[in-house]
Amino acid sequence: MMGDPATVDAELRRLLAEVTGRPELRGIPADTALFGGGVGLDSLSGTLLLRQVQRRFGVDVAAEDLNLDSLESLGTLAAFVVERLSSGSK
C-alpha cells in the first residue's frame, strides 16, 4: 500500500534517480546528505523531486516544511511522507 515505509523508500529512490538522471543514486544509504557532497541536490533537482513527491503521494513538502529540513536525507524525506500519509488517512 502507498503509505507503507518500504514502498515510500523505494519510490523516493526511483524519483531521486529520475530527477538527477543518475541511476546509481538508488542505492545510497538512507542517511546520505542530499545537499552537497555525493548527491549534490540543488535548487533545480530538489524542486523537481518535491514536485514528483507531490504528484506521487499528494504530500506538499514545500508548503508544510518551511525550512525544507525533510530534504536532509532520503531517510528524513521518507519519514516526513510516511507521517503525512498516515495522519491524512482516516
Added chain:
Amino acid sequence: MTGEAVIKCVVWDIDNTLLNGVYLESAGEPPPADPVLADVLRGLSNRGILQALASRNPPEAAQYVRAVTGAEFAAVECGWGGKAEAIARIAADLDMPLDAIAFVDDDMLERAQVAAELPDVLVLTPEDAAEAVDWPQFSPGVITAEARKRGQLYAERRRRQAAASMFGGSRDEFLRQVGTRITIRPAQAADLPRLHELSVRTHQLNSAGDLLSEAELTAMLGTPEREVATLRLADNFGDDGLVGAAILARDGAASITVPLIMMSCRALGRGALDALLAWTCRAAAQEGATELAVPCLVTDRNVPMRLALAAAGLRAEPGSVAADGRAIFTRSLAGDMPDLPDWVSVEAAQ
C-alpha cells in the same frame, strides 16, 4: 548536432501560455487566448510549421483553445502525465525528429524537466516564443543580427542540455567538465538596466518579490551601507553574461541583511545561486558580521530559492511567516562556510 536544426513543430502548453489564465480555475467562461501568442501561432502555421498541444488538462481544453485561437493542431496530448512523454508521443505520431520540435511553457520546472529528458527539443518561455519567429530556427530565410544572436543562445543551451543528459557524474563534475566560469563583482552603473530587468523578470529565484527601479539601484550604488554584487556566468558552450545579483545591507554591527537575492532561470542547475549565497556568507563574515539574515517571500513559486537557502545553511523560525508573506532565514557566520568552488572568481571594486 548543431542545435540549430530547423523547427517543424511547436508544442504548446495551455494554462498561462496560450490562454491568459488557467483553464480549470475559471469559474464561468474559461480565460481568453493570449493575443500575442495567438498571432505567433498563426504566423508559424502560415510558414508551414505544425502546431501541437501538451497540457495537464481535460481534452475539452484543447477544443476550447482551437475555438479561441482559430488554429489547427496536428497533435494533442491532454492528460496528467509528464510533458516529456507527451512530446515524445507527438514526435512519434508526426514522425518527426526531436530536434525539429520546440516546446513553449510558462512553467520553469516543466521546461527544465523537458530540457533534461529531451535535450534535443528547443525549450522556450512564452516571452521567447513571441520573438522566436525571427530566429533562424524558425525562418531559414533572411534574419536580423539580433535574432541570430538570440537564436544562437538557444542553440548553445540545447548543446549544453545534450551534454548534460549524456553525462553520468554529479552536477559539480559536470560544471567542471564544461568549463563553468562564474564571476562575482560589485555592480557598476552600466549594470543597472540589466539589474532592473532581472528584478522584474525573476520570480522563482527571487527572495524579495519586489522590483527595483533603476533610480533605487542608483541610490544604492552611492550608499556605503549597501553593497550590490553581480554574478556573471559562462561556460564552454557560451556566455550568459549578468544573470544574478545580491544586495547586502549593513544595518547593524552584528548582522548583515540581504534585502534581495535574485537569479535568472537561465542559470538554474548551473551552480550560480549556490555560489552567490556562499560568497554572500563569506563576504558578510569578512566584514565582521556574526549573523546573516535573508528575508524571503514564502510562496509555492519560489521553492527553488528556499531550497538554495536551506542548502547554504539558512533556517527560519518554524511558523514565522509574517503578514507580508515573508520569513527571515538566518545563519551564524561562525564555523564552516558553504563551499565556493574554484571556478568562481571574485573581483573587487576597482
